[in-house]
């Protein structure tokens with residue numbers, strides 16, 4: 001199994017923690033609890049030979065120094081914004097520039113959250129422009145209704161598999177064979193006792 005680290009970044013209250021819960025198959029809390037520094041959750045995808053470790057980074061500026069040290073070590077950064085909040089898209093540009101200054105040079109995916117309560121006007125176009133500027137995929141989701149989450153998971157898995165040449169898991173026949181050998185060993189052992 002191949003382990004990859006993924007950081008979830010963005011302005012406060014854009015839905016980073018809710019998204020992290022969705023991606024790791026937990027039900028998001030409806031009450032808002034501010035993340036202090038960094039939170040960690042992981043998920044094993046046996047079919048894909050992958051273990052994904054998500055670092056849910058606090059959006060609050062007070063924790064910036066801590067979050068930078070994590071960003072430098074991850075394989076993918078998920079840049080999250082709230083499609084109804086211009087400030088949250090603007091914040092992503094600032095974050096991206098700061099990460100570049102600390103020599104971050106990883107992969108990224110831009111995510112517009114809260115698609116379930118899309119308003120007019122909204123800032124999806126600004127999100128798409130930002131994603132194009134940094135040459136990243138752009139995906140719309142709702143951590144609440146789960147819309148787009150499968151699409152996002154597929155994008156994360158495909159990005160990792162393509163960029164890091166992750167081999168497929170051992171075929172089932174090989175696993176069965178291993179169980180079989182173990183059984184034979186048991187029988188042999190029993191025979192020798194007799």
Ligand SMILES: Nc1nc2c(ncn2[C@@H]2O[C@H](COP(=O)(O)OP(=O)(O)O)[C@@H](O)[C@H]2O)c(=O)[nH]1
Nearest residue numbers: 012013014015016017018030032114142143144
């Ligand atoms: N309607 C709606 N609410 C959401 C969505 N994602 C998160 N929220 C709510 O927005 C608030 C902030 O979410 P949270 O995940 O804590 O944001 P964080 O500060 O970025 O980690 C919480 O009350 C969530 O229930 C979404 O996709 N749709």
Ligand SMILES: [Mg+2]
Nearest residue numbers: 016017034035
């Ligand atoms: Mg949070």
